[in-house]
Amino acid sequence: xxxxxxxxxxKWREDKQEHQLIDVREPWEVEVGNINGFHIPMHELLDxxxxxxxxxxxxxxxxxxxxxxxxxxxLTLQLGYEDVHNxxxxxxxxxxKIDGNIEVA
Numbered sequence: 001x002x003x004x005x006x007x008x009x010x011k012w013r014e015d016k017q018e019h020q021l022i023d024v025r026e027p028w029e030v031e032v033g034n035i036n037g038f039h040i041p042m043h044e045l046l047d048x049x050x051x052x053x054x055x056x057x058x059x060x061x062x063x064x065x066x067x068x069x070x071x072x073x074x075l076t077l078q079l080g081y082e083d084v085h086n087x088x089x090x091x092x093x094x095x096x097k098i099d100g101n102i103e104v105a
Contacts, residue, residue, distance in 0.1 A: 001072050004059055004085040006093045019057040024071050025091075029063065033103035035094055042067050045074075054081060061087035063104060
């Protein structure tokens with residue numbers, strides 16, 4: 001499974017490298033704090049699969065990286081996505097290493 005460090009994602013964003021960031025947490029978690037990704041709750045993933053791009057890198061994140069790892073695993077092994085990355089440590093790592101103003105539920 002491909003993964004990406006929060007520092008690398010930050011650099012992608014600063015360099016305006018095209019990518020799709022998808023947050024798979026529950027709506028109430030996103031309301032507490034988010035890093036401006038596209039929101040698809042994990043349980044709605046298959047109903048929203050057409051929204052996940054195949055032409056650019058996709059970064060999946062959750063609170064700690066566990067749910068997003070399961071999503072990346074499913075997307076790559078069962079649905080044939082190739083350029084999908086799990087954000088290591090999730091939004092918790094982002095809050096700790098990149099932006100301490102982000103609240104994590």
